[in-house]
Amino acid sequence: MRFIVLLFLMIGLLQASDYNEKGMKVYKKSCKNCHGSGDYGAKQLEQAEWEDYFIFHSSKLKKVHANEVKVLEMINALSKKKMANLEAFLVGNAEDSGSVGGCDGNRCGIQSGQVKIRK
Numbered sequence: 001m002r003f004i005v006l007l008f009l010m011i012g013l014l015q016a017s018d019y020n021e022k023g024m025k026v027y028k029k030s031c032k033n034c035h036g037s038g039d040y041g042a043k044q045l046e047q048a049e050w051e052d053y054f055i056f057h058s059s060k061l062k063k064v065h066a067n068e069v070k071v072l073e074m075i076n077a078l079s080k081k082k083m084a085n086l087e088a089f090l091v092g093n094a095e096d097s098g099s100v101g102g103c104d105g106n107r108c109g110i111q112s113g114q115v116k117i118r119k
């Protein structure tokens with residue numbers, strides 16, 4: 001009985017974390033090739049900075065990729081829902097989010113990308 005209570009507690013804790021799994025998947029598919037693993041990429045900016053990139057239909061995110069036509073097309077092709085999940089993931093794992101990267105089926109450890117987000 002005690003074990004079951006503990007199990008539910010643990011599941012509750014997991015769900016309360018800022019780890020947006022859907023957003024992580026969008027990141028993996030769309031951003032990881034250039035900016036490195038999700039944990040690493042998200043930690044390059046603070047929460048407010050990530051929010052800034054996503055307001056007004058992600059105009060700032062599009063602007064910084066103005067010379068990367070393929071990235072622009074990719075961002076434009078993402079649904080509103082996927083963009084919202086991506087933002088939730090990046091904000092939830094930002095530098096000042098307090099979240100600590102772990103290991104599971106979708107991510108593991110910190111690895112740097114080819115394109116530094118914060119120079």
Ligand code: HEC
Pocket residue numbers: 027030031032033034035053061064065068071075115116117118119
């Ligand atoms: C094809 C490679 C590529 C992909 C894919 C890509 N980016 Fe970028 N990104 C770049 C390049 C190149 C820059 C410009 C870096 C510079 O100005 O030196 C950049 C810049 C940025 C910046 C601004 C960095 C700064 O300090 O000005 C952010 C934030 C960013 N990308 C986030 C993302 C996110 C989120 C995704 C996924 C939706 C993504 N990028 C996908 C190549 C890519």
